[in-house]
Amino acid sequence: MTEELGLRQRQRLRIQQAIQDAATRLFLDSGYDAVSVNEIAAKAEVSKRTLFKYFASKEDLVIGAFSDHQDELALTVRSRPAGTGPLTALRRHFLDGLDRRDPITGLDDRPQTIAFVQMVLSVPTLQARLLLYQTRAEQALAEALPDDGTARLAAYQIYAAHRALADDNRRHLAAGVTADARYPAAVEAANDAFALLRHGLASRYDLA
Template identity: 35%
Template sequence: MAEELSLRERKKIQTRRTLWRTAAELFLERGYDQVSVAEVALAAEVSKMTVFNYMSSKEDLVLGPMREHIGDAARAVRDRRPGESVVAAFRRDYMAALNAYDASVGMSDHPYVLQIHRLIQETPVLLVRAHEYVRQAQMLLAEELAASVEGPDVELAPVVAAQLMSVRYVVHEHNHRRLFAGESAEEILPGAVALAERAFNLVEQGLGDFGTLPAGAGSAHAAGAGAE
Protein backbone atom coordinates (compact mmCIF):
# COMPACT_ATOMS: atom_id res chain seq x y z
CA MET A 1 0.00 0.00 0.00
CA ALA A 2 1.19 3.52 -0.83
CA GLU A 3 0.78 4.71 2.75
CA GLU A 4 1.40 2.78 5.94
CA LEU A 5 -1.81 1.79 7.68
CA SER A 6 -2.52 3.28 11.05
CA LEU A 7 -2.44 1.07 14.13
CA ARG A 8 -6.24 1.32 14.31
CA GLU A 9 -6.65 0.09 10.73
CA ARG A 10 -4.19 -2.75 11.25
CA LYS A 11 -6.11 -3.88 14.33
CA LYS A 12 -9.38 -3.80 12.40
CA ILE A 13 -7.90 -5.94 9.63
CA GLN A 14 -6.50 -8.39 12.17
CA THR A 15 -9.82 -8.66 14.00
CA ARG A 16 -11.66 -9.27 10.74
CA ARG A 17 -9.23 -12.02 9.77
CA THR A 18 -9.52 -13.60 13.21
CA LEU A 19 -13.30 -13.70 12.87
CA TRP A 20 -13.11 -15.25 9.40
CA ARG A 21 -10.61 -17.87 10.51
CA THR A 22 -12.46 -18.74 13.71
CA ALA A 23 -15.84 -18.98 12.00
CA ALA A 24 -14.45 -21.08 9.16
CA GLU A 25 -12.90 -23.56 11.60
CA LEU A 26 -16.21 -23.96 13.44
CA PHE A 27 -18.31 -24.18 10.28
CA LEU A 28 -16.02 -26.75 8.67
CA GLU A 29 -15.97 -28.83 11.85
CA ARG A 30 -19.69 -28.75 12.72
CA GLY A 31 -21.55 -27.38 9.71
CA TYR A 32 -22.69 -23.84 8.95
CA ASP A 33 -26.23 -24.22 10.30
CA GLN A 34 -25.05 -25.84 13.54
CA VAL A 35 -22.91 -22.86 14.64
CA SER A 36 -24.35 -19.59 15.92
CA VAL A 37 -22.83 -16.13 15.71
CA ALA A 38 -22.65 -16.11 19.51
CA GLU A 39 -20.51 -19.26 19.42
CA VAL A 40 -18.17 -17.68 16.88
CA ALA A 41 -17.87 -14.60 19.09
CA LEU A 42 -17.08 -16.75 22.13
CA ALA A 43 -14.41 -18.73 20.26
CA ALA A 44 -12.85 -15.52 18.91
CA GLU A 45 -12.98 -13.94 22.39
CA VAL A 46 -15.05 -10.95 21.31
CA SER A 47 -18.63 -9.88 21.90
CA LYS A 48 -21.48 -10.74 19.55
CA MET A 49 -21.87 -7.00 18.92
CA THR A 50 -18.23 -6.84 17.82
CA VAL A 51 -18.91 -9.56 15.25
CA PHE A 52 -21.70 -7.51 13.71
CA ASN A 53 -19.56 -4.38 13.82
CA TYR A 54 -17.27 -6.15 11.35
CA MET A 55 -19.73 -8.37 9.51
CA SER A 56 -23.15 -7.37 8.22
CA SER A 57 -24.48 -10.93 8.54
CA LYS A 58 -23.58 -14.47 9.53
CA GLU A 59 -23.03 -15.26 5.84
CA ASP A 60 -20.21 -12.71 5.70
CA LEU A 61 -18.29 -14.76 8.24
CA VAL A 62 -17.71 -17.09 5.28
CA LEU A 63 -18.14 -14.79 2.31
CA GLY A 64 -16.40 -11.68 3.62
CA PRO A 65 -13.28 -12.25 1.50
CA MET A 66 -15.47 -12.64 -1.58
CA ARG A 67 -17.32 -9.47 -0.72
CA GLU A 68 -14.02 -7.56 -0.73
CA HIS A 69 -13.61 -8.42 -4.43
CA ILE A 70 -17.02 -7.17 -5.58
CA GLY A 71 -15.53 -3.98 -7.01
CA ASP A 72 -12.55 -5.61 -8.77
CA ALA A 73 -14.08 -5.66 -12.25
CA ALA A 74 -15.33 -2.07 -12.07
CA ARG A 75 -11.95 -0.94 -10.74
CA ALA A 76 -10.10 -2.64 -13.59
CA VAL A 77 -12.21 -0.72 -16.10
CA ARG A 78 -12.01 2.56 -14.21
CA ASP A 79 -8.21 2.36 -13.99
CA ARG A 80 -7.63 1.37 -17.62
CA ARG A 81 -4.67 2.90 -19.40
CA PRO A 82 -4.99 5.75 -21.93
CA GLY A 83 -5.99 4.24 -25.27
CA GLU A 84 -6.87 0.89 -23.68
CA SER A 85 -10.29 -0.61 -24.41
CA VAL A 86 -12.65 -1.79 -21.71
CA VAL A 87 -12.26 -5.41 -22.79
CA ALA A 88 -8.46 -5.14 -22.87
CA ALA A 89 -8.34 -3.65 -19.36
CA PHE A 90 -10.71 -6.25 -17.92
CA ARG A 91 -8.78 -9.00 -19.68
CA ARG A 92 -5.39 -7.78 -18.48
CA ASP A 93 -6.55 -7.58 -14.87
CA TYR A 94 -8.22 -10.99 -14.98
CA MET A 95 -5.30 -12.76 -16.65
CA ALA A 96 -2.92 -11.29 -14.06
CA ALA A 97 -5.06 -12.76 -11.27
CA LEU A 98 -5.23 -16.09 -13.07
CA ASN A 99 -1.47 -16.30 -13.47
CA ALA A 100 -1.00 -15.29 -9.82
CA TYR A 101 -3.09 -18.30 -8.72
CA ASP A 102 -5.54 -15.93 -7.06
CA ALA A 103 -8.39 -17.53 -5.11
CA SER A 104 -10.79 -14.83 -6.38
CA VAL A 105 -10.64 -16.37 -9.88
CA GLY A 106 -10.77 -19.96 -8.65
CA MET A 107 -7.06 -20.69 -9.05
CA SER A 108 -6.07 -21.55 -5.48
CA ASP A 109 -5.60 -25.23 -4.64
CA HIS A 110 -4.95 -24.57 -0.96
CA PRO A 111 -6.96 -27.21 0.98
CA TYR A 112 -8.54 -24.57 3.21
CA VAL A 113 -9.76 -22.54 0.22
CA LEU A 114 -11.23 -25.64 -1.41
CA GLN A 115 -12.95 -26.62 1.83
CA ILE A 116 -14.55 -23.20 2.07
CA HIS A 117 -15.71 -23.36 -1.54
CA ARG A 118 -17.27 -26.77 -0.93
CA LEU A 119 -18.99 -25.42 2.19
CA ILE A 120 -20.49 -22.61 0.10
CA GLN A 121 -21.67 -25.02 -2.58
CA GLU A 122 -23.29 -27.31 -0.02
CA THR A 123 -25.00 -24.55 2.01
CA PRO A 124 -28.00 -23.00 0.18
CA VAL A 125 -28.00 -19.70 2.11
CA LEU A 126 -24.31 -19.19 1.36
CA LEU A 127 -24.73 -20.10 -2.30
CA VAL A 128 -27.58 -17.59 -2.67
CA ARG A 129 -25.47 -14.85 -1.05
CA ALA A 130 -22.46 -15.73 -3.25
CA HIS A 131 -24.61 -15.38 -6.37
CA GLU A 132 -25.87 -12.05 -5.05
CA TYR A 133 -22.29 -10.81 -4.77
CA VAL A 134 -21.64 -11.85 -8.36
CA ARG A 135 -24.75 -9.90 -9.39
CA GLN A 136 -23.57 -6.85 -7.45
CA ALA A 137 -20.16 -7.04 -9.12
CA GLN A 138 -21.83 -7.10 -12.52
CA MET A 139 -24.02 -4.13 -11.62
CA LEU A 140 -21.02 -2.10 -10.46
CA LEU A 141 -19.23 -2.94 -13.70
CA ALA A 142 -22.27 -1.91 -15.75
CA GLU A 143 -22.44 1.40 -13.88
CA GLU A 144 -18.75 2.04 -14.52
CA LEU A 145 -19.15 1.22 -18.21
CA ALA A 146 -22.19 3.49 -18.54
CA ALA A 147 -20.25 6.35 -16.96
CA SER A 148 -17.40 5.97 -19.43
CA VAL A 149 -19.39 6.08 -22.69
CA GLU A 150 -21.92 8.38 -24.34
CA GLY A 151 -25.00 8.18 -26.53
CA PRO A 152 -26.61 4.84 -27.45
CA ASP A 153 -23.65 2.90 -26.05
CA VAL A 154 -24.87 3.68 -22.53
CA GLU A 155 -27.78 1.29 -23.07
CA LEU A 156 -25.34 -1.46 -24.00
CA ALA A 157 -23.36 -1.16 -20.77
CA PRO A 158 -25.35 -3.94 -18.99
CA VAL A 159 -24.88 -6.21 -22.03
CA VAL A 160 -21.11 -5.70 -22.08
CA ALA A 161 -20.91 -6.16 -18.32
CA ALA A 162 -22.82 -9.44 -18.56
CA GLN A 163 -20.52 -10.73 -21.28
CA LEU A 164 -17.34 -9.86 -19.41
CA MET A 165 -18.55 -11.25 -16.10
CA SER A 166 -19.70 -14.44 -17.84
CA VAL A 167 -16.11 -15.11 -18.90
CA ARG A 168 -14.96 -14.64 -15.32
CA TYR A 169 -17.71 -16.90 -13.94
CA VAL A 170 -17.32 -19.71 -16.50
CA VAL A 171 -13.52 -19.91 -16.17
CA HIS A 172 -13.87 -19.79 -12.37
CA GLU A 173 -16.23 -22.78 -12.41
CA HIS A 174 -14.02 -24.60 -14.91
CA ASN A 175 -11.07 -24.17 -12.56
CA HIS A 176 -12.95 -25.47 -9.54
CA ARG A 177 -14.26 -28.53 -11.37
CA ARG A 178 -10.70 -29.56 -12.20
CA LEU A 179 -9.38 -28.71 -8.73
CA PHE A 180 -12.06 -30.82 -7.08
CA ALA A 181 -11.19 -33.64 -9.49
CA GLY A 182 -7.78 -33.72 -7.86
CA GLU A 183 -5.65 -31.65 -10.23
CA SER A 184 -3.29 -28.99 -8.90
CA ALA A 185 -3.51 -25.30 -9.75
CA GLU A 186 -0.22 -25.59 -11.60
CA GLU A 187 -1.63 -28.40 -13.74
CA ILE A 188 -4.81 -26.56 -14.68
CA LEU A 189 -3.27 -23.13 -15.30
CA PRO A 190 -2.41 -23.68 -19.00
CA GLY A 191 -5.94 -24.87 -19.78
CA ALA A 192 -7.50 -22.07 -17.75
CA VAL A 193 -5.40 -19.46 -19.55
CA ALA A 194 -6.26 -20.94 -22.95
CA LEU A 195 -9.99 -21.01 -22.14
CA ALA A 196 -9.94 -17.43 -20.86
CA GLU A 197 -8.03 -16.19 -23.91
CA ARG A 198 -10.48 -17.84 -26.30
CA ALA A 199 -13.44 -16.49 -24.35
CA PHE A 200 -12.08 -12.95 -24.30
CA ASN A 201 -11.33 -13.16 -28.02
CA LEU A 202 -14.96 -14.08 -28.57
CA VAL A 203 -16.17 -11.11 -26.54
CA GLU A 204 -13.72 -8.74 -28.20
CA GLN A 205 -14.44 -9.87 -31.75
CA GLY A 206 -18.15 -10.56 -31.39
CA LEU A 207 -19.99 -13.83 -31.78
CA GLY A 208 -19.91 -13.55 -35.56
CA ASP A 209 -20.44 -16.98 -37.11
CA PHE A 210 -19.88 -18.89 -33.86
CA GLY A 211 -21.85 -22.14 -33.98
CA THR A 212 -22.99 -21.74 -37.58
CA LEU A 213 -23.99 -25.13 -38.98
CA PRO A 214 -22.35 -26.35 -42.20
CA ALA A 215 -24.46 -25.95 -45.34
CA GLY A 216 -27.14 -28.64 -45.45
CA ALA A 217 -26.68 -29.65 -41.83
CA GLY A 218 -29.95 -28.04 -40.76
CA SER A 219 -32.06 -29.90 -43.32
CA ALA A 220 -30.27 -33.18 -42.60
CA HIS A 221 -30.95 -32.78 -38.91
CA ALA A 222 -34.59 -31.99 -39.57
CA ALA A 223 -34.92 -35.06 -41.79
CA GLY A 224 -33.38 -37.25 -39.14
CA ALA A 225 -35.70 -35.85 -36.48
CA GLY A 226 -38.70 -36.48 -38.70
CA ALA A 227 -37.67 -40.10 -39.19
CA GLU A 228 -37.75 -40.80 -35.44
Protein backbone atom coordinates in the same frame (compact mmCIF):
# COMPACT_ATOMS: atom_id res chain seq x y z
CA MET B 1 -5.38 13.18 13.92
CA THR B 2 -4.67 11.47 10.58
CA GLU B 3 -2.24 9.06 12.24
CA GLU B 4 -4.83 8.26 14.93
CA LEU B 5 -7.50 7.56 12.31
CA GLY B 6 -5.06 5.33 10.44
CA LEU B 7 -4.35 3.38 13.61
CA ARG B 8 -8.06 2.93 14.29
CA GLN B 9 -8.67 1.74 10.77
CA ARG B 10 -5.86 -0.82 10.99
CA GLN B 11 -7.23 -2.03 14.31
CA ARG B 12 -10.72 -2.41 12.82
CA LEU B 13 -9.32 -4.38 9.90
CA ARG B 14 -7.38 -6.67 12.25
CA ILE B 15 -10.49 -7.38 14.33
CA GLN B 16 -12.59 -7.95 11.23
CA GLN B 17 -10.02 -10.36 9.79
CA ALA B 18 -9.68 -12.20 13.10
CA ILE B 19 -13.45 -12.74 13.26
CA GLN B 20 -13.61 -13.92 9.66
CA ASP B 21 -10.63 -16.26 10.09
CA ALA B 22 -12.17 -17.77 13.22
CA ALA B 23 -15.50 -18.27 11.47
CA THR B 24 -13.86 -19.91 8.45
CA ARG B 25 -11.93 -22.37 10.62
CA LEU B 26 -15.03 -23.35 12.55
CA PHE B 27 -17.17 -23.68 9.43
CA LEU B 28 -14.61 -25.92 7.73
CA ASP B 29 -14.11 -28.04 10.84
CA SER B 30 -17.75 -28.48 11.87
CA GLY B 31 -19.92 -27.41 8.93
CA TYR B 32 -21.73 -24.14 8.42
CA ASP B 33 -25.05 -25.11 10.02
CA ALA B 34 -23.42 -26.63 13.11
CA VAL B 35 -21.57 -23.46 14.13
CA SER B 36 -23.27 -20.73 16.16
CA VAL B 37 -22.48 -17.04 16.25
CA ASN B 38 -21.62 -17.41 19.95
CA GLU B 39 -18.98 -20.02 19.08
CA ILE B 40 -17.46 -17.73 16.46
CA ALA B 41 -17.32 -14.80 18.87
CA ALA B 42 -15.65 -16.96 21.50
CA LYS B 43 -13.13 -18.33 19.01
CA ALA B 44 -12.27 -14.79 17.84
CA GLU B 45 -12.15 -13.58 21.46
CA VAL B 46 -14.69 -10.82 20.91
CA SER B 47 -18.19 -10.23 22.22
CA LYS B 48 -21.25 -11.15 20.18
CA ARG B 49 -22.09 -7.46 20.05
CA THR B 50 -18.65 -6.68 18.58
CA LEU B 51 -19.06 -9.42 16.00
CA PHE B 52 -22.31 -7.91 14.78
CA LYS B 53 -20.64 -4.49 14.49
CA TYR B 54 -18.49 -5.97 11.74
CA PHE B 55 -20.80 -8.57 10.22
CA ALA B 56 -24.56 -8.09 10.07
CA SER B 57 -25.33 -11.80 9.80
CA LYS B 58 -23.78 -15.25 9.93
CA GLU B 59 -23.95 -15.41 6.13
CA ASP B 60 -21.84 -12.26 5.88
CA LEU B 61 -19.03 -14.06 7.70
CA VAL B 62 -18.74 -16.32 4.67
CA ILE B 63 -19.67 -14.04 1.79
CA GLY B 64 -17.35 -11.37 3.14
CA ALA B 65 -14.50 -13.35 1.57
CA PHE B 66 -16.15 -12.82 -1.81
CA SER B 67 -17.30 -9.27 -1.14
CA ASP B 68 -13.70 -8.13 -0.96
CA HIS B 69 -13.66 -8.70 -4.72
CA GLN B 70 -17.04 -7.11 -5.41
CA ASP B 71 -15.65 -3.98 -7.08
CA GLU B 72 -12.51 -5.61 -8.48
CA LEU B 73 -13.58 -5.68 -12.13
CA ALA B 74 -14.95 -2.15 -11.93
CA LEU B 75 -11.70 -0.91 -10.40
CA THR B 76 -9.72 -2.70 -13.10
CA VAL B 77 -11.65 -0.83 -15.78
CA ARG B 78 -11.40 2.54 -14.04
CA SER B 79 -7.66 2.26 -13.34
CA ARG B 80 -6.62 0.92 -16.74
CA PRO B 81 -3.74 2.74 -18.48
CA ALA B 82 -4.56 5.38 -21.04
CA GLY B 83 -5.13 3.86 -24.46
CA THR B 84 -6.06 0.45 -23.04
CA GLY B 85 -9.57 -0.81 -23.70
CA PRO B 86 -11.71 -2.29 -20.91
CA LEU B 87 -11.63 -5.83 -22.33
CA THR B 88 -7.85 -5.76 -22.69
CA ALA B 89 -7.46 -4.56 -19.11
CA LEU B 90 -9.85 -7.21 -17.80
CA ARG B 91 -8.15 -9.99 -19.75
CA ARG B 92 -4.73 -8.99 -18.40
CA HIS B 93 -6.17 -8.81 -14.89
CA PHE B 94 -7.63 -12.32 -15.12
CA LEU B 95 -4.42 -13.76 -16.56
CA ASP B 96 -2.47 -12.12 -13.74
CA GLY B 97 -4.88 -13.71 -11.27
CA LEU B 98 -4.27 -17.12 -12.84
CA ASP B 99 -0.53 -16.59 -12.54
CA ARG B 100 -0.91 -15.72 -8.85
CA ARG B 101 -3.36 -18.62 -8.29
CA ASP B 102 -5.89 -16.11 -7.04
CA PRO B 103 -8.88 -18.01 -5.54
CA ILE B 104 -11.29 -15.78 -7.48
CA THR B 105 -10.03 -17.38 -10.73
CA GLY B 106 -10.78 -20.87 -9.43
CA LEU B 107 -7.11 -21.86 -9.77
CA ASP B 108 -6.30 -22.19 -6.06
CA ASP B 109 -5.82 -25.85 -5.14
CA ARG B 110 -5.20 -25.38 -1.44
CA PRO B 111 -7.46 -27.87 0.37
CA GLN B 112 -9.03 -25.19 2.56
CA THR B 113 -9.97 -23.11 -0.48
CA ILE B 114 -11.59 -26.06 -2.26
CA ALA B 115 -13.45 -27.01 0.91
CA PHE B 116 -14.59 -23.43 1.45
CA VAL B 117 -16.06 -23.11 -2.05
CA GLN B 118 -17.76 -26.50 -1.77
CA MET B 119 -19.32 -25.39 1.52
CA VAL B 120 -20.68 -22.19 0.00
CA LEU B 121 -22.19 -24.05 -2.93
CA SER B 122 -23.83 -26.63 -0.66
CA VAL B 123 -25.73 -24.22 1.62
CA PRO B 124 -28.86 -22.63 0.06
CA THR B 125 -28.74 -19.46 2.17
CA LEU B 126 -25.12 -18.89 1.19
CA GLN B 127 -25.93 -19.46 -2.47
CA ALA B 128 -28.64 -16.78 -2.21
CA ARG B 129 -26.22 -14.30 -0.63
CA LEU B 130 -23.60 -15.12 -3.25
CA LEU B 131 -26.12 -14.33 -5.97
CA LEU B 132 -26.73 -10.92 -4.38
CA TYR B 133 -22.99 -10.27 -4.29
CA GLN B 134 -22.70 -11.24 -7.95
CA THR B 135 -25.52 -8.88 -8.90
CA ARG B 136 -23.79 -6.00 -7.12
CA ALA B 137 -20.49 -6.82 -8.83
CA GLU B 138 -22.20 -6.77 -12.24
CA GLN B 139 -23.80 -3.43 -11.44
CA ALA B 140 -20.47 -1.94 -10.35
CA LEU B 141 -18.86 -3.12 -13.58
CA ALA B 142 -21.72 -1.70 -15.66
CA GLU B 143 -21.23 1.70 -14.01
CA ALA B 144 -17.49 1.60 -14.76
CA LEU B 145 -17.84 0.76 -18.46
CA PRO B 146 -18.28 3.48 -21.10
CA ASP B 147 -22.05 3.78 -21.44
CA ASP B 148 -23.38 3.80 -24.96
CA GLY B 149 -26.62 2.17 -23.93
CA THR B 150 -25.22 -1.37 -23.72
CA ALA B 151 -22.97 -1.14 -20.64
CA ARG B 152 -25.23 -3.31 -18.49
CA LEU B 153 -25.48 -6.02 -21.16
CA ALA B 154 -21.71 -5.95 -21.65
CA ALA B 155 -21.08 -6.13 -17.89
CA TYR B 156 -23.32 -9.17 -17.51
CA GLN B 157 -21.55 -10.95 -20.36
CA ILE B 158 -18.08 -10.13 -19.01
CA TYR B 159 -18.96 -11.20 -15.50
CA ALA B 160 -20.56 -14.41 -16.78
CA ALA B 161 -17.34 -15.21 -18.64
CA HIS B 162 -15.33 -14.75 -15.44
CA ARG B 163 -17.70 -17.03 -13.54
CA ALA B 164 -17.60 -19.71 -16.23
CA LEU B 165 -13.80 -19.67 -16.34
CA ALA B 166 -13.50 -19.87 -12.55
CA ASP B 167 -16.14 -22.61 -12.28
CA ASP B 168 -14.38 -24.68 -14.94
CA ASN B 169 -11.05 -24.34 -13.13
CA ARG B 170 -12.64 -25.36 -9.83
CA ARG B 171 -14.27 -28.37 -11.49
CA HIS B 172 -10.88 -29.62 -12.69
CA LEU B 173 -9.24 -29.02 -9.31
CA ALA B 174 -12.08 -30.82 -7.52
CA ALA B 175 -11.41 -33.79 -9.82
CA GLY B 176 -7.82 -33.93 -8.60
CA VAL B 177 -5.95 -31.86 -11.20
CA THR B 178 -3.33 -29.61 -9.62
CA ALA B 179 -3.34 -25.87 -10.20
CA ASP B 180 0.04 -26.08 -11.92
CA ALA B 181 -1.18 -28.80 -14.27
CA ARG B 182 -4.37 -26.89 -15.04
CA TYR B 183 -2.63 -23.54 -15.58
CA PRO B 184 -1.78 -23.79 -19.34
CA ALA B 185 -5.33 -24.87 -20.22
CA ALA B 186 -6.74 -22.18 -17.93
CA VAL B 187 -4.76 -19.50 -19.75
CA GLU B 188 -5.89 -20.84 -23.12
CA ALA B 189 -9.52 -20.91 -21.98
CA ALA B 190 -9.28 -17.34 -20.67
CA ASN B 191 -7.81 -16.03 -23.92
CA ASP B 192 -10.49 -17.87 -25.87
CA ALA B 193 -13.27 -16.46 -23.67
CA PHE B 194 -12.05 -12.89 -24.09
CA ALA B 195 -11.74 -13.42 -27.84
CA LEU B 196 -15.41 -14.42 -27.86
CA LEU B 197 -16.27 -11.32 -25.84
CA ARG B 198 -14.32 -9.15 -28.27
CA HIS B 199 -15.60 -10.63 -31.51
CA GLY B 200 -18.98 -12.09 -30.53
CA LEU B 201 -20.42 -15.55 -31.04
CA ALA B 202 -21.28 -15.23 -34.73
CA SER B 203 -17.92 -16.39 -36.02
CA ARG B 204 -17.94 -19.42 -33.72
CA TYR B 205 -21.56 -20.49 -33.87
CA ASP B 206 -22.72 -18.99 -37.17
CA LEU B 207 -25.39 -16.85 -35.56
CA ALA B 208 -24.92 -13.91 -37.91
